[in-house]
Amino acid sequence: KQEVTQIPAALSVPEGENLVLNCSFTDSAIYNLQWFRQDPGKGLTSLLLIQSSQREQTSGRLNASLDKSSGRSTLYIAASQPGDSATYLCAVEAGANSKLTFGKGITLSVRP
Amino acid sequence: EAQVTQNPRYLITVTGKKLTVTCSQNMNHEYMSWYRQDPGLGLRQIYYSMNVEVTDKGDVPEGYKVSRKEKRNFPLILESPSPNQTSLYFCASSLWFNQPQHFGDGTRLSIL
Numbered sequence: 001k002q003e004v005t006q007i008p009a010a011l012s013v014p015e016g017e018n019l020v021l022n023c024s025f026t027d028s029a030i031y032n033l034q035w036f037r038q039d040p041g042k043g044l045t046s047l048l049l050i051q052s053s054q055r056e057q058t059s060g061r062l063n064a065s066l067d068k069s070s071g072r073s074t075l076y077i078a079a080s081q082p083g084d085s086a087t088y089l090c091a092v093e094a095g096a097n098s099k100l101t102f103g104k105g106i107t108l109s110v111r112p
Numbered sequence: 113e114a115q116v117t118q119n120p121r122y123l124i125t126v127t128g129k130k131l132t133v134t135c136s137q138n139m140n141h142e143y144m145s146w147y148r149q150d151p152g153l154g155l156r157q158i159y160y161s162m163n164v165e166v167t168d169k170g171d172v173p174e175g176y177k178v179s180r181k182e183k184r185n186f187p188l189i190l191e192s193p194s195p196n197q198t199s200l201y202f203c204a205s206s207l208w209f210n211q212p213q214h215f216g217d218g219t220r221l222s223i224l
Binding site: 025031032034036041042043045046049051089091093097098099100102103104106 | 114118121143147152154155157160162168170171188202204206209210211212213214215216218
């Protein structure tokens, strides 16, 4: 059974810091890994999708990497801003039902 | 605007009173699914649909029903709600598998 782990559960950093969020998964038979952002009272917003054959994806200040063989992904956020404060979830898509298995998320607080 | 719309956003009801949470997407997506999000348990898939009239169970289908009579709509039905179905529910859609999934803003259900 696929398990996705995100540690730590919460993180607080000062504005301007570059930071890395980690995600690990137990079964490497995946279609892709996706990073989402969840704001309080809101749904999930897709940030980046890395196909299983890819090593990384970039969007603006965000860069996500994938090492499928070791079951790890990182989300790098450059020059963090208070507006980046949110919960970040990673999920892997696998199986005939195309199910997303989610980690429990990392709640990020960026202090002005 | 491309979106997934869920209604209602909030609902407080009583045990045993049938309810339906609607989900509609305007992106002509084939794949739709329902998740519930609970503290400490994260997001778990309830049901999914690969196409019109094609639905199947996810990880936690007990107590729920779905239907997919049209491509754009995927309602979640609780025939006899119970307090353990108190949760935050999300509908998601994607063009097909291995594509970014788009989430609605969520429906918070409280069953007393």
